Amino acid sequence: MQLHIIARGKIGRGAEAELVSRYETRMRGTLVLTELPETGGRIPAPPSPHVDVVLDERGTSLPSTGLADRLRVWRDDGVREARFWIGAADGHDEERRASADLLLAFGKATWPHLMLRAMLAEQLYRAEAILAGHPYHREG
Template identity: 45%
Template sequence: MRITIAGIGRIKAGADRDLLARYLDRARKSGPALGFSGPDIIELAESRASRAQDRKQAEAEALLAALPERCVLVALDERGKTMPSPDFAARIGRWRDDGVSDLAFVIGGADGHGEALLARADLKLSFGAMTWPHQLVRILLAEQVYRAISILAGHPYHRS
């Protein structure tokens, strides 16, 4: 199963990009033995539209166009479901076991996701009620994907 993380905005060189690269590298090294490839990263420019609703719509269209058509789509959204890491790992494992070929996580811009993207999402996932910068969400998500792969590989989970 190919994993993609797509987001609005770019992470500049520096500590944030280095930390993201660290978790992506760990996931990419551990994943193939369990049937995972990636995570691949797609970074898209923020919309220049003046109205928030127009920005969300344009960014949603760009994100949807950048993803495989039949992917399982997980939208990171503040109103989404929260779940502990073992449940997150189990969900990813079920999708893999069910034969899903592409799993995509999407991170919206400053205004959030457009309705078209939220309607298309198979799961809306939240990292809590607080607002997080998209750069940090990308790092948190990469770490959780790596953690999920580790849990699925049978590595001891410190909370079990």
């Protein structure tokens, strides 16, 4: 299953971009990042079936193992792509939120968008490691 981060704004260069790139490389093609302008922009239609995960501070906060479990269920159900949407400074419109298969929060804090991309990429890598039984993720 392809994991696709779709984010508003450009990450440019810097520590955050370096972290995202590091996880893209580690995930060997299963992680894709698409950057959209602050408003507008289009991406190709998703493959069928797919799921949309909208990052939103009012969403559900999952532990790393909970995210891995969701990915496992989707993968085993034949989902071809999980799209993770990171909004612009004002967040997502109600239509995007309402159509989401999952509203996901990284806690109650509001995170800078560039940092959130790196955090999400790391969590997706961690979820893959959990599912593969890799020692990257340690309980306890």
